Amino acid sequence: MFSFIHCADLHLDSPLRGLSKKEDAPVDEIRLATRRALENLVDLAVKEGVDFVLIAGDVYDGDWQDYSTGLFFNSCMARLRERGIPVYLIRGNHDAASNITRRLVLPDNVTEFPVDRPATVTIEDLRVAIHGQGYKEREVWTNLAAGYPDPVPGYFNIGLLHTSLEGAEGHERYAPARAEELVQKGYDYWALGHIHKRQVVRENPYIVFPGNIQGRHVRETGEKGCTLVKVDGSAVSVEHRPLDVLRWQVCSVDLTDAETIGDFAGRVEEALSALAAENPGYPLAVRVELFGRTPLYRTILQDRDRFFHEIVNAGQMMNADIWIEKVKFHTEPPEERGRAASGKDALSAFRRNIDGEPDEGLIREFLRDVKAVQAKLGAYIRREDATRVETEEDLEPLLQDAREYIFALLTKGGRP
Template sequence: MASFRFIHAADLHLDSPFIGLRGLDDGMRSFIQDSTFRALERLVRLAVSEQVDFMVISGDIYDSSNISLRAQLRFLDAMESLAREGIAVYVIHGNHDPLDSAKLAVKLPPNVQEFGAEPSRVTAVRRSDKREVAQITGMSYPTSKVTDNIALTYPQATRELYHIGLLHANVDGDAQHETYAPCTRKDLSQAGYHYWALGHIHTRRMLQESPYIVYPGNIQGRHIKETGPKGCYVVDVDEGYNTVLSFHELDSMRWSLVQAPIDGCGSVDEWRQYLERTLGQVAEENREKLSLVRVMITGRSPVHRQLENGYVLDELLSEMRRREAAKAKTQGYGGCVWIEGFALQSGDVLDLDRLLAEDSFAGELLRLARKEQSEQRLLADDGIVPYALAPLMEHAEIRALLERMPAEELLDWLRRAEELTLTLLTQESKRGEGAGI
């Protein structure tokens, strides 16, 4: 067999709306909304510069089944650019862009092979001499909800070629993603393929190396749960089927969580200066990218009391955003750091170990709160959270929002309630001691 090179990409989510970002001026909003298209352009340039023989895209090219014409035309332009270079593209559709999508209408050039609603197989060739190098098997989602184990319907490897399977699926039950096309690594291994090119999970993961079972992640992070570098894999296969993967970044903006502890800070301004130095380091590390960060405020200090009321953080957020927007207008978005928001996880100065050991109301409250801070207890029928939320659950719209809320957000509510209550209790106790009660 001849050696060859291909790109494995997935989850392009073109024209993602980036809903929920606030405080953006028109320029910043436009830059962010175009980020998936910039990642696509970089993907095309990478394919050309790396002289790949073909590319596979493992689902969710588009962000919604109500596909925008703009997204389709941008993808068409990209595929035509690859066609001019003689690069074939093999595509499956996933839960965000199934075959029954309302506006899937633009005709793609002949270098693009889109798989249908049943597993099928095609032969890929090397660009330079048209030698057959790989068998590629894939299947697109006919509708947005495919809950069967479709991997079991893929045909077994047969011919003496390298076998690649394109699959948009949740392998081994990742709880952070919807369980579409659920399967196991064992299911995939038994098919006899050399490389499973997966999509659906937006985190880059190498699940297995024999055979290769790989998630490249999405090409551009879209919210704070999609942190870190985003891109695709360039895959080299030699005559002996030895496979080497190389990750390439494609994102032009990057999401991250930034820790900003208040420990040891005697004033809000001292903490602000520390925060600005920290964000300066983020800018230095991402000179060519826009950084979108959530600042995690942790630790214990009297400064927490000033941050707790919200006004200080709101004003600081507004001012720091104004500065970055002004900087972007003069130097571009590379090296700018936009604060998506603050997550207040800090607290007042409290001796939690002493409170946990105390036979007091505050101690009992703390022990109870800690007991409830697990996903097993969080929504238990006899748990505190369901009891506290019961009045809200009587309202249909609020109930729908709460039922979709991730467990981690409910846990954050519980932690904030714990902190606020303990602070109020200990302050009341100190006032009582001062009055000689």
């Protein structure tokens, strides 16, 4: 019987986006999160007494800012060496050979697979054969797995591969391969990396993405960690183990029929409390999404800053470490337009006009203008939390907010 840890996508020293500029943000937790997660991995390996560790690419997030990144990784590997635990790793798209200009000699318990060809490393006393190949360039569009060698007879064969398989949302389709192709290789376990969400693709043989070890932004929500694998003869078991030190979550708050600020605050606090209870002991970076038809709609529209800080206040009032990353406003007005639309005054006439069918020609012209602005904004609009407009359907919620904002100004008789 033997055991090993399969991890991937450490992205060491990668920044946690969206929090670092907040006044109340946990600066140290943010800055050191990926390092603490790696330390947790080493602690787990030592505690479990695993026989080896596999890293399926992207140890680093790109070229080092300075040598401290490489020094820290090597210090963690040295801790494993002290316990007699070897490490086998491949390079991924972020730490491809062409990306990293600074270099440090790895501790002698770390084996890095070549980037120009597949190779096999055997662990004789365990009868284990590990097959792998790293990335020479950041973009690898060929099927690397197709060139992996045949399994070694009588050994437990592991494929170490950084791949998107057949593609995944938010990830480039690097080193593409089909799960059926991996099965046909005849290996006993496939240790994959690149996809940051944990996924057991197949169970016989196991084909596993462990996910990354630390969430870095709001698209990487929930528990993050590694996979602990135990092998007893022909029986293979896998178990997810958490390593993260700060978690990203999305909190949806239903404001349907909420009439007062007190109603609003109560529902927000209830939702945040439930989230904290699901993640005991973990600091949380939370994106709050408000939805539902509510009489507060226009009030929220006029003073979103106030409602944002009411949410921050609710988080601070709780006995938990919660930081609000952003608030997304998706509320809608209550069904009360009939009275305004049926009146004979100028305001009612205006309401009827803005609620009527839009001029399709103007909409198409406006869409072209919006796309032109997006093109000029470039990288700013490509952020993971940016709102993009590609179709007329994408415009509708923005136009709806604009209609209600104008109507709220007119009914209040002043600036918001």
